[in-house]
Amino acid sequence: MPRDNDFTLELTLRQHTPLIHFQADQPGATLRATELKPKLDRFLLKKNSKLPARKHPNGHQSLDYKIFIEPLEEIEVFPLEYPLMNNKTQEMKRDRHGNTVNGTLSTFFANMGPEWKKKPKKLVFCPNTKVTISSLDTELIRIIRENISEFFMTHNFGMRQSKGFGSFTVEKIGTETVEQNWNGLDYCFQVDNLNQIQTPNTYYxxxxxxxxxxxxxxxxxxxxxxxxxxxxxxxxxxxxxxxxxxxxxxxxxxxxxxxxxxxxxxxxxxxxxxxxxxxxxxxxxxxxxxxxxxxxxxxxxxxxxxxxxxxxxxxxxxxxxxxxxxxxxxxxxxxxxxxxxxxxxxxxxxxxxxxxxxxxxxxxxxxxxxxxxxxxxxxxxxxxxxxxxxxxxxxxxxxxxxxxxxxxxxxxxxxxxxxxxxxxxxxxxxxxxxxxxxxxxxxxxxxxxxxxxxxxxxxxxxxxxxx
Known part of the structure; x- marks a missing residue:
């Protein structure tokens, strides 16, 4: 007979890099279930195409489970851009039109265009996040449990995800600590002495x-x-x-x-x-x-x-x-x-x-x-x-x-x-x-x-x- 925890999977995620979020100022802005679930569906169906999936008119397929996401710590929200400093005058750096010149992260292209100016995206970071996955299909929960660590290791979230933004890994499944490995990846390199890296920007x-x-x-x-x-x-x-x-x-x-x-x-x-x-x-x-x-x-x-x-x-x-x-x-x-x-x-x-x-x-x-x-x-x-x-x-x-x-x-x-x-x-x-x-x-x-x-x-x- 199935136990209660056979229908539910509780994960603790560790966030490594911030998300670029379009609703950063809203309460609880973090990883979104509307992005997470379709990605997880595709990942699982690629692993096993015989899983019982619902086919939608647009051609997408979805599996029968629900996701609830809850931040476990206070969410940090901070800008993507900061004003640069003119090293000679020690004042804000400005272009020839008098506009402030901003610096941002290397793999992100700055907030540009009228839509960006109206509502610029921001960075959000929450060290630990709880994800609860529930389904009446206990076999599906078992399959998710077996593959969830690899899924998060091979996926990032939000904008510029291929360049490393929105990186999460599974820290715990229930109360059991998950050993981090590179399952699903091909190569890795190390960034030594991060604090000694000199970036070109000097901020105001x-x-x-x-x-x-x-x-x-x-x-x-x-x-x-x-x-x-x-x-x-x-x-x-x-x-x-x-x-x-x-x-x-x-x-x-x-x-x-x-x-x-x-x-x-x-x-x-x-x-x-x-x-x-x-x-x-x-x-x-x-x-x-x-x-x-x-x-x-x-x-x-x-x-x-x-x-x-x-x-x-x-x-x-x-x-x-x-x-x-x-x-x-x-x-x-x-x-x-x-x-x-x-x-x-x-x-x-x-x-x-x-x-x-x-x-x-x-x-x-x-x-x-x-x-x-x-x-x-x-x-x-x-x-x-x-x-x-x-x-x-x-x-x-x-x-x-x-x-x-x-x-x-x-x-x-x-x-x-x-x-x-x-x-x-x-x-x-x-x-x-x-x-x-x-x-x-x-x-x-x-x-x-x-x-x-x-x-x-x-x-x-x-x-x-x-x-």
């Missing part, structure tokens, strides 16, 4: 953030730097890092797509100038030439809707003609959310090519990074787990159009570029892991450069956690 002393924000700023700064080494690389004062995706593309015999863009939009003569100035070898991003078809590769780690190509500040080696070709946006034109597929105007870019007339829009609106970062504080040390996700097959089925915009006029475009069809996130990260000891060869910086040391320490601790 009269409105400075508290300890929680400063800790998160350092943690997300480290995650941001790690992700840059995978996709974009780093080119800042004092440090230059070639991204792993370039080395992966070269290993597959694919030309670096930034070189393809430069050849198209700046011209071969400008590419030649850069190669000569940097003494670029055939193994460098600007020097490597492939006989294969050109593919998009960086966007497989997250589709960038636009890239700003700024004019160089100081480039005495570059001709005036080449410098003048800079200062444009490279854009993936895409459909808006409310665009109708049947409307002719919805399939056209709001601009035209001087020779080809109206330009069709890309069908893929957005594609997030195929990695999930899972920050976990364990015994006073920050670890960041990594899960690799499958890339949606439709991403490889479409040709992409890239448009060069200058002063809002469409100047030129590249048609019919495709994503590299054999790419998988797991294969890419295995490539990174197998060659992780070579990270020092990717970096040009002084030995005591703090960014250099941070990157090296993260790669030295990188380990595989899934057999």
């Amino acid at each position: 002393k009269h409105k400075a953030p508290g300890t929680r924000f400063k800790t998160m700023e350092k943690l997300f700064y480290a995650i941001h730097r790690f992700h840059q080494t995978l996709r974009s690389g780093i080119n800042e004062n004092g440090i230059y890092v070639k991204p792993w995706i370039f080395f992966y593309a070269k290993d597959k015999g694919i030309q670096w797509d930034k070189k393809t863009f430069k050849q198209k939009f700046l011209g071969n003569s400008c590419v030649k100038e850069q190669k000569e100035h940097h003494n670029a070898t055939k193994d460098s991003p600007i020097g490597y030439q492939s006989d294969q078809d050109n593919y998009l590769v960086r966007d497989l780690l997250g589709l960038s809707t636009n890239q700003l190509w700024r004019k160089p500040f100081e480039a005495p080696y570059m001709s005036k003609d080449c410098i003048n070709k800079y200062g444009f946006t490279l854009r993936h034109p895409k459909k808006k959310k409310n665009s109708s597929n049947t409307s002719k105007s919805a399939d056209k870019y709001p601009g035209s090519h001087p020779k080809k007339g109206n330009i069709p829009l890309n069908k893929i609106k957005r594609f997030a990074s195929p990695f999930i970062y899972k920050p976990v504080l364990k015994n006073g040390v920050w670890y960041v787990g990594i899960a690799t996700k499958k890339i949606p097959p439709e991403l490889f089925k479409h040709n992409f159009i890239l448009i060069k915009e200058s002063s809002r006029n469409v100047a030129d475009m590249i048609e019919d570029m495709q994503m590299y069809p054999k790419f998988t996130a797991s294969d890419f990260f295995k490539f990174v892991y197998d060659k992780r000891q070579q990270i020092a060869n990717h970096i040009k910086a002084k030995k005591d450069n703090q960014k250099h040391l941070l990157i090296q320490s993260m790669y030295q601790s990188l380990q595989k956690v899934h057999p």
Whole structure:
């Protein structure tokens, strides 16, 4: 005969990183059941497709259980942005229009647009939260009990969850303490000496953030730097890092797509100038030439809707003609959310090519990074787990159009570029892991450069956690 606790599962969750919450000022604002349950349903049904699920008209499936969430401690609510300080005047930093310049967390793009200004999202944090799951189906409760720790280890919540916001783990099931493991993740790295990490922002002393924000700023700064080494690389004062995706593309015999863009939009003569100035070898991003078809590769780690190509500040080696070709946006034109597929105007870019007339829009609106970062504080040390996700097959089925915009006029475009069809996130990260000891060869910086040391320490601790 079933006991009372066979119908109910009580969890104590530990929160590691804050949620970006759109109702932060409401009482009890924390993890939302309306986000948690659909995710848990999908996770369980992926584990066992034969579970009795209710099918909804929209195609979604749901399982028969209820969730109740209760914060066990006071919820901290704090802003996502804080005013920066002008180091010379010691006053608030302001832009040329007199507006306050704010600093935020590295992996978050600041509150922008009219909706953000009306009701900006905030960060919420509650160290411990109680989650009660109840159902008359005792077998379903048993299955949830067996899988709930892995579920929370492989999922984050709220906005920017793939970058580590909204990280929870199961601390207890009932009164039983749960041993933390990396079940469901693929890799992890350690962020050593978090307090010694130097972030670039200096906050205005009269409105400075508290300890929680400063800790998160350092943690997300480290995650941001790690992700840059995978996709974009780093080119800042004092440090230059070639991204792993370039080395992966070269290993597959694919030309670096930034070189393809430069050849198209700046011209071969400008590419030649850069190669000569940097003494670029055939193994460098600007020097490597492939006989294969050109593919998009960086966007497989997250589709960038636009890239700003700024004019160089100081480039005495570059001709005036080449410098003048800079200062444009490279854009993936895409459909808006409310665009109708049947409307002719919805399939056209709001601009035209001087020779080809109206330009069709890309069908893929957005594609997030195929990695999930899972920050976990364990015994006073920050670890960041990594899960690799499958890339949606439709991403490889479409040709992409890239448009060069200058002063809002469409100047030129590249048609019919495709994503590299054999790419998988797991294969890419295995490539990174197998060659992780070579990270020092990717970096040009002084030995005591703090960014250099941070990157090296993260790669030295990188380990595989899934057999």
